[in-house]
Amino acid sequence: MSDLLDDPVKALTEYVSFPSVSADSSFSDGICGAREFATARMKDLGFSVETIGTPIHPVLLGTRGNPSWPRLVIYGHYDVQPPDPIDLWSSDPFAASVRNGRIYGRGAADNKGPQIVHMCALHRALKKNPDLPLHITYLIEGEEEIGSPSFRPFLEQRKDQLAGDMLLVSDTGSPGSDQLVVTTGLRGLTAMEVKLTGPKQDLHSGVHGGALRNPLQALVQICSTLHDESGKVSVEGFYDDVLEPQAWEREELNKLPTSEEEYQRFLGVPRLSPPPGFSALEAIRFSPTLEFNGLGGGYQGEGSKTVIPAEAFVKITCRLVPNQKSEDIARKVKSSIESACPDSIKVEVELKGGGDPYVVIPPGKPGSSGDESPLLNKAFPLLEDCVNNQFGTKPIYLREGGSIPIIRDLQEVAGLEALMLGLFTNEDNLHAPDESFNLKIMNRAIDSFESFFLKLGEDS
Amino acid sequence: MSDLLDDPVKALTEYVSFPSVSADSSFSDGICGAREFATARMKDLGFSVETIGTPIHPVLLGTRGNPSWPRLVIYGHYDVQPPDPIDLWSSDPFAASVRNGRIYGRGAADNKGPQIVHMCALHRALKKNPDLPLHITYLIEGEEEIGSPSFRPFLEQRKDQLAGDMLLVSDTGSPGSDQLVVTTGLRGLTAMEVKLTGPKQDLHSGVHGGALRNPLQALVQICSTLHDESGKVSVEGFYDDVLEPQAWEREELNKLPTSEEEYQRFLGVPRLSPPPGFSALEAIRFSPTLEFNGLGGGYQGEGSKTVIPAEAFVKITCRLVPNQKSEDIARKVKSSIESACPDSIKVEVELKGGGDPYVVIPPGKPGSSGDESPLLNKAFPLLEDCVNNQFGTKPIYLREGGSIPIIRDLQEVAGLEALMLGLFTNEDNLHAPDESFNLKIMNRAIDSFESFFLKLGEDS
Numbered sequence: 034m035s036d037l038l039d040d041p042v043k044a045l046t047e048y049v050s051f052p053s054v055s056a057d058s059s060f061s062d063g064i065c066g067a068r069e070f071a072t073a074r075m076k077d078l079g080f081s082v083e084t085i086g087t088p089i090h091p092v093l094l095g096t097r098g099n100p101s102w103p104r105l106v107i108y109g110h111y112d113v114q115p116p117d118p119i120d121l122w123s124s125d126p127f128a129a130s131v132r133n134g135r136i137y138g139r140g141a142a143d144n145k146g147p148q149i150v151h152m153c154a155l156h157r158a159l160k161k162n163p164d165l166p167l168h169i170t171y172l173i174e175g176e177e178e179i180g181s182p183s184f185r186p187f188l189e190q191r192k193d194q195l196a197g198d199m200l201l202v203s204d205t206g207s208p209g210s211d212q213l214v215v216t217t218g219l220r221g222l223t224a225m226e227v228k229l230t231g232p233k234q235d236l237h238s239g240v241h242g243g244a245l246r247n248p249l250q251a252l253v254q255i256c257s258t259l260h261d262e263s264g265k266v267s268v269e270g271f272y273d274d275v276l277e278p279q280a281w282e283r284e285e286l287n288k289l290p291t292s293e294e295e296y297q298r299f300l301g302v303p304r305l306s307p308p309p310g311f312s313a314l315e316a317i318r319f320s321p322t323l324e325f326n327g328l329g330g331g332y333q334g335e336g337s338k339t340v341i342p343a344e345a346f347v348k349i350t351c352r353l354v355p356n357q358k359s360e361d362i363a364r365k366v367k368s369s370i371e372s373a374c375p376d377s378i379k380v381e382v383e384l385k386g387g388g389d390p391y392v393v394i395p396p397g398k399p400g401s402s403g404d405e406s407p408l409l410n411k412a413f414p415l416l417e418d419c420v421n422n423q424f425g426t427k428p429i430y431l432r433e434g435g436s437i438p439i440i441r442d443l444q445e446v447a448g449l450e451a452l453m454l455g456l457f458t459n460e461d462n463l464h465a466p467d468e469s470f471n472l473k474i475m476n477r478a479i480d481s482f483e484s485f486f487l488k489l490g491e492d493s
Numbered sequence: 494m495s496d497l498l499d500d501p502v503k504a505l506t507e508y509v510s511f512p513s514v515s516a517d518s519s520f521s522d523g524i525c526g527a528r529e530f531a532t533a534r535m536k537d538l539g540f541s542v543e544t545i546g547t548p549i550h551p552v553l554l555g556t557r558g559n560p561s562w563p564r565l566v567i568y569g570h571y572d573v574q575p576p577d578p579i580d581l582w583s584s585d586p587f588a589a590s591v592r593n594g595r596i597y598g599r600g601a602a603d604n605k606g607p608q609i610v611h612m613c614a615l616h617r618a619l620k621k622n623p624d625l626p627l628h629i630t631y632l633i634e635g636e637e638e639i640g641s642p643s644f645r646p647f648l649e650q651r652k653d654q655l656a657g658d659m660l661l662v663s664d665t666g667s668p669g670s671d672q673l674v675v676t677t678g679l680r681g682l683t684a685m686e687v688k689l690t691g692p693k694q695d696l697h698s699g700v701h702g703g704a705l706r707n708p709l710q711a712l713v714q715i716c717s718t719l720h721d722e723s724g725k726v727s728v729e730g731f732y733d734d735v736l737e738p739q740a741w742e743r744e745e746l747n748k749l750p751t752s753e754e755e756y757q758r759f760l761g762v763p764r765l766s767p768p769p770g771f772s773a774l775e776a777i778r779f780s781p782t783l784e785f786n787g788l789g790g791g792y793q794g795e796g797s798k799t800v801i802p803a804e805a806f807v808k809i810t811c812r813l814v815p816n817q818k819s820e821d822i823a824r825k826v827k828s829s830i831e832s833a834c835p836d837s838i839k840v841e842v843e844l845k846g847g848g849d850p851y852v853v854i855p856p857g858k859p860g861s862s863g864d865e866s867p868l869l870n871k872a873f874p875l876l877e878d879c880v881n882n883q884f885g886t887k888p889i890y891l892r893e894g895g896s897i898p899i900i901r902d903l904q905e906v907a908g909l910e911a912l913m914l915g916l917f918t919n920e921d922n923l924h925a926p927d928e929s930f931n932l933k934i935m936n937r938a939i940d941s942f943e944s945f946f947l948k949l950g951e952d953s
Binding site: 206226241243244250254256262296300308311314321329333337338340342345348350375 | 682713722761777791895896
C-alpha cells in the first residue's frame with residue numbers, strides 16, 4: 034500500500050502527469066495511465082475496484098464497507114480537456130508546477146484536484162477509523178469531457194450497484210478560497226442544429242442578387258424572432274413551466290462576495306444584459322436561455338467575395354430551469370423556427386438531445402419535501418459545519434448556470450440526491466491554458482472532508 | 494509576324510496555356526507569359542505596345558493608326574481566376590481542350606476568348622484594309638480578377654492617352670448562341686465589413702448564459718432590421734435616388750429567351766423572391782440590393798460547443814442602380830447598423846469602397862441625350878446590323894446585375910461611353926471548374942466584329 038495520499042500535491046502531480054484527454058484517441062496511453070492511477074489509489078484506500086467497459090473509456094467502480102451501512106456514492110471523472118492551444122501555457126500542462134499558491138496543469142481543477150481532495154480526506158479518516166461504518170461507492174468515469182455518452186447506458190445496467198442514500202460531487206465552482214458554494218441546482222439543456230438551403234450552389238451576388246432570398250437573410254430573420262428587444266426568449270410557451278426562484282435562494286445569492294460590477298469586469302462586456310426582473314447573477318441561475326453558439330454561412334475568409342451562399346447554419350442550445358422539460362422546449366423552438374422560415378428557403382432542424390434541469394432543496398429550506406434520506410438530511414448541515422470550521426464561513430447554497438446531465442441521470446435512475454461542494458473558481462481557467470487549482474482551497478477542503486467523512490460515518 | 498490569329502482555336506489554346514492567376518503570386522510565370530502573348534498578338538496586328546508598371550501586374554497599352562482618326566478604345570484583361578477546386582475539372586484547366594462545340598480552360602470565356610475574338614476580327618479587317626482609318630487603343634489589364642486595384646491610379650496618370658470617342662468591351666454575358674445582348678448598364682457597388690464585440694473572450698454558455706448579450710444575438714437583430722418581410726431594403730433613404738426603369742428597357746427584357754421558370758430552375762431555388770413590383774429578371778437589373786455575403790461567429794466545427802463567442806461579423810455588399818451613389822448608400826447603411834446595435838455590444842463598420850452604377854442609353858432610345866460622340870452614335874446600330882447578319886437576330890439592349898467598376902472609371906476619367914457586347918453565357922461556368930467558351934459564338938462574333946471594324950473605319 035502506497036502512502037502517496039499522505040501528500041496531496043505529490044498525488045495530484047502524478048495524476049496530472051497522465052494526459053487523459055478523452056476527446057482524442059492518440060491520448061489512449063494517458064487515459065489508461067490515469068485509470069490505473071485512480072484504481073491504485075482506491076485500492077490504497079481499501080476499496081475493491083471493478084473496471085467496467087463502455088464503447089469508449091471504461092468506468093471505474095470502487096466499493097468499501099458493509100452494504101447494510103449508510104450508503105454514500107462519490108462521483109468524479111478521470112478524463113480531462115485537450116490542452117490546446119498548448120503554446121499559451123506557461124508550463125507543461127502534463128508536468129504539474131506549483132507557483133503562487135497554485136498547482137498548474139491540465140485537469141488540476143477539473144476534476145483531478147477535487148478527486149485528490151476526496152481521496153486524501155478519506156485516507157486520513159480511514160486511518161483514524163478503519164472500520165468507519167459507511168458504505169462508499171466510488172464512481173469515476175472517463176467520458177465527462179466529451180458529454181458522458183456511455184454514462185446513461187452504464188447506469189441502467191448497474192443501477193442496483195449504485196443505489197444508495199446520497200451522492201457526493203465536487204465538480205462545480207465557488208467564488209474563492211474564503212467562500213465555498215454548495216450547488217443546489219444545475220440548468221438543463223437542449224441542443225439543436227438548424228440548416229437553411231437556398232440556391233443549389235453559391236451564386237454571384239451581382240449577377241443574381243435580387244432574384245432570390247439569400248439564406249443568410251433568412252437566417253437572421255428567423256433568428257431575430259427568437260428573442261424580444263429586452264433579451265427575453267420569444268418562443269411561444271418557452272416560460273410556461275418556469276418556477277420563480279424561492280425567496281431563500283435570492284437571499285443566499287446576496288451573500289455572494291461578488292458584485293454585479295465585478296462580474297461585469299470579469300466578463301469584459303460594455304454592459305450586463307440580464308432579462309427583465311433579474312440581476313445578471315440571478316439570471317445565470319434562475320432564468321432559462323436560448324443561445325446561438327455558432328452561426329455562419331457564405332464567405333468566411335479575409336477581404337470580400339461577392340457571393341450569395343447556398344447554405345447557412347446556426348447551432349442553438351437552451352439552458353433550462355425547473356420545471357422546463359428538455360424535449361418540450363426542443364419541440365417549441367423547432368416549431369418556432371420552422372414557422373418563421375420563408376417558403377423560398379428550405380429549413381431543417383435537427384434535435385441533438387439534452388437533459389432536464391436538476392435541483393435539490395437542502396433539508397430545512399422552504400420547499401424541502403422532508404422525505405430525503407436520513408443520510409442526506411444529516412450530510413447537508415454536517416458539511417456546512419465542517420466547511421465553516423476550516424474556511425471560517427458557512428457555504429452558501431446556490432444553483433449554478435451550467436449543466437451536468439449525469440447528476441440528473443443518477444437522480445432519475447438510481448434515486449440519488451446530490452450534495453455538491455464547489456472547489457474550483459473562475460481563476461482556475463477550466464478548459465483553458467494555465468488551468469490551476471488553489472492549494473489553500475485544496476488543503477482546507479481536505480480538512481473539511483476528513484471531519485465530514487468521520488462524523489457522517491460515526492454518527493450514523 | 495506570326496499567323497496565329499488565322500486560327501482562333503489555336504490562338505486561344507496558346508493564350509489559355511499561360512496560367513495567369515492574378516490573385517496568387519506563385520503564378521507569376523503564367524502572368525508574365527500571358528502578357529507576352531498579348532503583346533506579341535498586338536504587335537502581329539501592327540500595334541506599338543507599351544507595358545506600364547503598377548504595384549501588382551502591369552497594364553498593356555497598344556496603339557495603331559493616326560490620332561486624328563476616330564478613336565476607339567478596346568478593353569480586356571489578361572488575368573484569370575484561380576483554377577480551384579482543381580479536382581472538379583474534367584480536363585487540365587491550362588491545357589485547352591475542345592469538345593461538344595466548346596473550348597474548355599481557365600479564362601476561355603473570361604476574358605481570353607472574347608479578346609481572341611476582337612484580335613482575330615481585327616486581324617482579318619486589317620488584312621483587307623491595312624490602312625483602315627481607325628485609331629485603336631488596346632488596353633489590357635492584369636488585375637481585373639482581383640478588383641482592378643491599380644486601374645484608377647493608372648487611368649488618372651494616362652488619361653490623355655486614353656481619351657477617345659468610345660470604348661468597346663466584351664466582358665459581359667448573353668443568354669445563348671442565338672441571342673446576344675448589348676449591355677447598357679452595370680450596377681454599382683458598395684462594400685462593408687461589420688464586426689461586433691461582446692465579452693473579452695469566448696464564454697461558457699451554461700455558466701454565464703443570461704448575464705450578457707450574445708454578439709450573435711445582436712448580429713441577427715441588427716441584420717434583421719436591414720430588410721422588411723417582402724425582401725425590400727429597410728435602410729432609411731436607400732431608395733431615394735433610384736430611377737424607375739424606362740418602358741423600352743422592360744420591353745427589351747421581354748425579348749429575352751429565358752422565362753422566370755427557367756431562371757428559377759437554373760438557380761435551383763424553391764421560389765424566386767424579387768422585391769415587390771419586379772419580376773426576378775427585372776430585379777437583378779433594375780433594383781438595388783443589400784446582400785450578406787458572409788456572416789459568422791462562434792463554433793463553426795462539427796458537433797456542438799456551448800460557447801458565447803466574443804465576436805461576430807458580417808460582410809455586406811449593396812448593388813446600386815442609377816442614380817444611387819456608392820458613398821451615400823455606404824453612409825446610410827453604416828448609420829442604420831450603428832443605430833440598431835444594442836449598447837451592450839461594440840460595433841465597428843469598416844467601409845470597403847465600391848463604385849457608382851454605370852448606364853449608357855443607346856443612341857435613338859428614349860432618354861438618350863443625343864450628344865454622344867459621332868463614333869458611338871454610329872457604332873450601336875452598326876454592331877446591331879453586323880450581329881443580326883451573323884446570328885440571325887438583333888442583339889437586345891439590357892442592363893446587367895453585375896458591376897465592372899473600371900467601365901464607370903473610364904467614363905468618369907476619360908469620358909468614354911461603352912459599347913459592350915456580351916459573348917459568354919451562364920453555361921460557360923465563369924469562375925468555376927470546367928470554364929468553357931462556345932465556339933459557335935466565337936466564330937459568329939469574329940465574323941460580326943470583322944464587318945464592324947471595317948465599316949466603322951471605312952465610313953468614318
